[in-house]
Amino acid sequence: MFLFKLTSFLIGYVVIDVRGDAPEKFINMAASRGLYLWNITRLGDGALRLRTRIDSVRPLRHIARRTRCRFQIKTRRGLPFWLARLRHRKFLAAGFIVFVGAMYFLSSFAWFLDVKGNQRLEAGQILTVAKDAGLKRGVLKWRIDEAAVEAAIEERLPLVAWAGVSVKGTRVIIEVAEKVVPDAIDRRPAHVLARKSGVISEVLVFEGHPAVKAGDTVMRGQVLISGAIPPPEEPKQPGDRKLETAKKPRLVHAQGIVRARIWYEGRGEAPVVETLKKPTGRQRSRYSIKFSDKEIILANTRKIPFASYETEIYINKLPSWRNMALPVEVVTLKYIEMIETTEDHGSSGARRLAGEKALAEAKKELPAGARILESRLEDVHAGNQGGLVMVKATLEAIEDIGREEIFSP
8 A cells, every 4th residue: 555655646636526427437438448546425416536647647537538527637746747846946955966976975885883682791891892993973875894793793792692783774782692691609597588468378598587477477577497597406404404505597698498378459430421533534644854863854734634533644664775765764654633532331241341450450460470379359338420431450469479588697
């Protein structure tokens, strides 16, 4: 569809009004002869408005005589007519040519340098190495040796496992992958504390001393696995009267998994009668060409005839050639007419919608890895808000609530 519209713009097309006793016969005969007609709308009895390419006007005159119809050209659009208007504005045409030439010349340089994928390395370090290899801001794009820059980054920065350089328009992207360095094992004493309140369902201790068991109710911040392991009790022998000496607990970095049952709540509401906006099927498009920050409107510059509408934007870029891309975009703005409609959900339908919203609100609080055990919905009295249904959702989930915290011995 986009290619058809672009071709029609380049060739040129006209908007014509067809009047007569049998305009439908006019349309059928034109279609049977392979003439392109589109956006056909009825203006009234015996009158149609349509669009066709400029090279179809002469054959349509013959068809009009055979079908006893007549047509009148209302609007001429497209590149040929636009260029014809420019002939009377030579300075404007010259300025446009100079502008396009300047934009093409400036697009031959690399003006922006981006670094992606670096976590521990500073972007400045990578750009410094790239500059020594010939990649810097303002350099001609065809003078950039991507392989040499990549090799220099990998050789001079030991933390880089892989480097890639790509040129996109006036922007050069340096992408790196850093080597994975294993983290040092933390040996400092630490407890496993509760991140939130709940009822313990399972305790798996990897290191440390368990401070809770299944079925216990814990509060946020409570110790779940202690990093202080008490010394083992030695059995006393009969008649042993040695004085007991206090032994210190062994301090470790506690680790483990403590799962607990947690409850989450969410609320949702929905009207019984709802006002919505729906498309009518009518739409209007505007086309323009964008050079960097400059935009030239090509077609449909008239005021949008819709009182209520939504806008969709489609951007098409020219294909790149040998890793080079011009900063030129063809922008299509589509205006879609909307109309307000009223939809009656009924009490059951409104409760279903409110329940879905309440569940979605409750699930927002669920952390990754949590498993839902049960979900319940409960109606909430809406007070004086007539026509509004409110629902509360309660989720019971099981999740790991432990978090490590360093402590001083």
